[in-house]
Amino acid sequence: MNGIARIDEQSVIKAYARWAPVYDFSFGPVADAGRKRAIEIINKRQGSLLEVGVGTGVALPRYAPHLTVTGIDLSPDMLRIARQRVRERKLINIAGIFEMDASELRFENASFDTVVAMYVMTVVPDPVKVLNELERVCAPGGEVLIVNHFAQDHGLRGWVESFMAPAARALGWHPDFRVETITDVTTLDLVETVKLKPFGLFTMLRFRKGEGEPVSGEARESVPAS
Incomplete structure (x- = not known):
């Protein structure tokens, strides 16, 4: 598949079951620059937000209160922490946290004004x-x-990636994932590309869906989006 070694669903669940208790303290700081940049953009928008791969919910308290936020993830261990965070922080703008496969979202077409996936695609x-x-x-x-x-x-980034490859595989990542896997197949308009710290190791892609663009995809048994 696109030259990428396949990762199966159960491997992902098992990997994050191991990492869930320490995820915020281990991987969290490395990923924070990208998370912060995405949230800055999201908080300027209005309406409903879907976070795909919500994980332990580390981003949830940072979303502006005017947004109605829904989160999904495949890992029950990560979601347990996310739901606890919502309760403890009294995050009343969180509409729901669901265990769900990102490749088969149980939402109606065109349900959300903004959709974000941070550190998910690999x-x-x-x-x-x-x-x-x-x-x-x-x-x-x-x-x-x-x-x-x-x-x-x-370059330097290539060296850093090689150095981090064992840790990436331990987290269940595709260390060989290329941006063209995303940009070459979507009909969304790419409006911004931002290289992020540290070392430009992460990238933010910002897409916009055209106003007149037809909504496609199979109808699914849905859960409420808000």
Whole structure:
């Protein structure tokens, strides 16, 4: 599949069951620059937000209170921490936290004004299918933000990636994931690309869905989006 070694769903669940208790303290700080940049953009928007791969919910307290936020993740261990965070922080703008497969979102077409997937695309078995789902549930005129690591073969970043590859595989990542896997297949308009700290290791892609763009995808048994 697109030259990427396949990761199966159960491997992802098992990997994050191990990492869930320490995720915020280990991987969290490394990923914070990308998370912060995406949240800055999201908080300027209005309406409903879907966070795909909500994990332990580390981003949830940072979303502006005027947003109605829904989070989904495949890992029950991560979601347990996310729900606890929502309760403890009394985050009343969180509409729901659901265990769900990102490649088969149980939401109606065009359900959300903004969709964000941070550090998700490298850990899913079929990133193209997930991308199609992000596009499907995004409303016309809405935005899709993806923050992710994309492989590079040379330079300092290439060396850093090689050094971090064992840790990446332990987290269930595709260390060989390339940006073209996303940009070459989507009908969304790419409006911004931002290299992020540390070392430009992560990238934020900001897409916009056209106002007149038809909504495609299969109808699904849905859960409320808000």
